[in-house]
Amino acid sequence: MQHSAYVFDAYGTLFDVHAAVRRHAAELGSEGQRLSEIWRAKQLEYSWIRTLMGSYRDFWQLTQDALDTAFKLVPSADPRMKQQLLDAYWQLDCYPEVPRVLREIKSAGGRIAILSNGSPAMLEAAVRSSALDSIIDEIFSVDEIRRFKPVPDVYDIVATRWRLYPNAVSFQSSNRWDIAGAQNFGFRTVWLNRSSQPDEYPDHPPELILLSLEGLLAAL
Incomplete structure (x- = not known):
């Protein structure tokens, strides 16, 4: 892993x-x-x-x-x-591969979190409705610092709370601007480019580009 x-x-x-x-x-x-x-x-x-x-x-x-x-x-x-x-x-569908991918990461010993602009109540509802609450270890919301991504302080929530160096974190997002912000902070980044969009931030490149989260399993 x-x-x-x-x-x-x-x-x-x-x-x-x-x-x-x-x-x-x-x-x-x-x-x-x-x-x-x-x-x-x-x-x-x-x-x-x-x-x-x-x-x-x-x-x-x-x-x-x-x-x-x-x-x-x-x-x-x-x-x-x-x-x-x-x-x-409040009950958005999760993508089809999400439950299995998260379960396999968890089974391999990975710690799993969400870091989102969403409010805590929104995120908790989405996680419950997709039955991911037993898999995800922690939900981090920007609500606690009252600023949104991609400001560096948002990504620092995870590094500070979990006492990790940024490069110890694999961060996955479908939003290219979010990946740019996370890479700028120092996370190892995976851009989930589900719809094959062009790269708008070549000076902040992701470590990996995937069409589906399934690709994460190859590294486990």
């Missing part, structure tokens, strides 16, 4: 951020996917802007704010679906 600590981003890495909209695709109509993409983009944009401003709102509030904006930008989607979409966000 290459690492004793495996830390995962949550949204887009373990949990499918588009699952909430997909669950209600029939009611939302042909522009449901566009609504979902704007919702996600605004959710992240608001986290970065609020960190720069020093004006923190937790990720659940930003998730609600982002959905309000998405409905305004996609007027064909019925805004009366808002509460159903928000309720669904």
Whole structure:
């Protein structure tokens, strides 16, 4: 085993951020996917802007704010679906390979954590709904420092709490900007490039690029 600590981003890495909209695709109509993409983009944009401003709102509030904006930008989607979409966000589907990969890492002696922008309540709900609570050792949320990724202090939460040098941590994320932030901090990084996106931060390269978390098992 290459690492004793495996830390995962949550949204887009373990949990499918588009699952909430997909669950209600029939009611939302042909522009449901566009609504979902704007919702996600605004959710992240608001986290970065609020960190720069020093004006923190937790990720659940930003998730609600982002959905309000998405409905305004996609007027064909019925805004009366808002509460159903928000309720669904508390029970996002995890990607199919996630339970087995995490179990095998755990069985091989790896310590497993989530490090996420999500609020503690959101993350705990997602972990429970995917039955990952018996596998994951700890959930780290930016809520405790009231700043969002990719500021270095977020990644330092893990290093400080677990008393590890950064290069002892394998950090996995589907978000290329998150990988850049983690690599800049000193983590060993794995970019989960599920949809074969171009590399936007070549000066902060990941150690490994995978299409699925299954690739982690080769190193166990």
